Amino acid sequence: xxxxxxxxxxxxxxxxxxxxxxxxxxxxxxxxxxxxxxxxxxxxxxxxxxxxxxxxxxxxxxxxxxxxxxxxxxxxxxxxxxxxxxxxxxxxxxxxxxxxxxxxxxxxxxxxxxxxxxxxxxxxxxxxxxxxxxxxxxxxxxxxxxxxxxxxxxxxxxxxxxxxxxxxxxxxxxxxxxxxxxxxxxxxxxxxxxxxxxxxxxxxxxxxxxxxxxxxxxxxxxxxxxxxxxxxxxxxxxxxxxxxxxxxxxxxxxxxxxxxxxxxxxxxxxxxxxxxxxxxxxxxxxxxxxxxxxxxxxxxxxxxxxxxxxxxxxxxxxxxxxxxxxxxxxxxxxxxxxxx
Numbered sequence: 001x002x003x004x005x006x007x008x009x010x011x012x013x014x015x016x017x018x019x020x021x022x023x024x025x026x027x028x029x030x031x032x033x034x035x036x037x038x039x040x041x042x043x044x045x046x047x048x049x050x051x052x053x054x055x056x057x058x059x060x061x062x063x064x065x066x067x068x069x070x071x072x073x074x075x076x077x078x079x080x081x082x083x084x085x086x087x088x089x090x091x092x093x094x095x096x097x098x099x100x101x102x103x104x105x106x107x108x109x110x111x112x113x114x115x116x117x118x119x120x121x122x123x124x125x126x127x128x129x130x131x132x133x134x135x136x137x138x139x140x141x142x143x144x145x146x147x148x149x150x151x152x153x154x155x156x157x158x159x160x161x162x163x164x165x166x167x168x169x170x171x172x173x174x175x176x177x178x179x180x181x182x183x184x185x186x187x188x189x190x191x192x193x194x195x196x197x198x199x200x201x202x203x204x205x206x207x208x209x210x211x212x213x214x215x216x217x218x219x220x221x222x223x224x225x226x227x228x229x230x231x232x233x234x235x236x237x238x239x240x241x242x243x244x245x246x247x248x249x250x251x252x253x254x255x256x257x258x259x260x261x262x263x264x265x266x267x268x269x270x271x272x273x274x275x276x277x278x279x280x281x282x283x284x285x286x287x288x289x290x291x292x293x294x295x296x297x298x299x300x301x302x303x304x305x306x307x308x309x310x311x312x313x314x315x316x317x318x319x320x321x322x323x324x325x326x327x328x329x330x331x332x333x334x335x336x337x338x339x340x
Contacts, residue, residue: 005325006055008057013030017071019073021097022077022082025048025141026046027043027045027075027084028043030069031065043061043086043095044062045062045141063095063143070087070093071089072163074163074164075097076169077169078187080098080099081097083096083169085163086163087159087162090150090151092148092151092163093145094145094189095144096142096146097141098141099139099141100140100141101138104138152177154177158177159176159177160176161202162175163175164207167260168211169186170185171183171211172184173207175201175216176201176202179199179202180194181205181216183227201218204250205217207227209253210261213288215253217248217249217250217251218248219248220245220246220272234291236267236286238269240293240296242279244272245272246272249269249281250266250304251265251267251268252307253265255313263313264287264288264294266284267286268299268304268318270303280299280301281300281303283299283333295333297335302320305320309330313330315330324339
């Protein structure tokens with residue numbers, strides 16, 4: 001099924017990462033960086049609402065990140081609050097995101113459900129929408145920066161490109177320009193180990209649902225590592241016959257029927273060069289125990305930018321650089337929807 005997608009919302013800065021906060025909430029982060037162009041660097045949190053004939057997203061909170069734009073990120077639910085690990089150049093900045101229900105006051109103060117007045121800190125850059133300020137009672141989020149660590153040490157252009165949490169939140173993995181895979185203990189952020197996973201920069205990585213394996217990508221190469229030792233388990237050999245040269249673009253594990261110890265691995269593949277008549281992109285489903293490709297499908301000629309898999313492993317979402325989105329049945333790679 002193909003059709004024109006609806007616009008949920010817009011932001012006034014370049015958006016580099018979008019992450020779900022569970023239920024009907026999601027965050028968007030990005031910005032203009034350090035250049036003095038007047039473009040904001042921020043985290044914005046939205047609530048999805050169904051109106052009579054359409055769906056829209058209303059901004060609940062904006063948190064400004066000053067002179068740095070968040071370029072990548074991962075979210076983990078830690079008890080009653082979320083933790084955002086955000087890539088800021090060569091560093092990983094952690095933020096705690098706490099869900100709150102408050103009663104806005106017209107004088108700008110907020111009153112919690114227990115009757116206490118929430119006083120805004122002088123240094124805070126938290127901004128609420130007009131809809132929030134005039135509501136009788138509203139859900140909001142409190143965003144606070146916490147720990148910050150350097151995760152990439154390239155001598156010329158250090159930059160974190162990807163960060164992931166394990167599903168239980170015990171570890172965090174990072175990769176970037178120097179090609180090193182680094183694994184950190186959470187929440188104290190002590191480095192458990194690092195290894196030179198690739199000669200080039202790490203484009204993407206993911207941690208298996210049982211926490212035992214990590215997959216990493218760099219250009220034409222993909223490797224699977226044993227989490228505890230950073231010992232290579234295997235390479236991913238993509239043998240699809242094509243007329244063009246391809247590289248790996250994304251990787252992500254997905255559950256099989258919601259079972260923690262039964263999961264597949266998914267990768268995307270894009271042409272290294274884009275011609276006037278571009279070659280197609282591909283999606284591959286891998287047997288995660290044998291590390292062999294089970295199925296590869298043609299995903300069309302639009303360049304793939306990102307993928308996401310539903311928590312239960314049923315659906316695979318694919319985003320293109322043009323803004324198009326496709327949804328597949330994960331286990332069969334049958335396309336259900338395509339919006340543009």
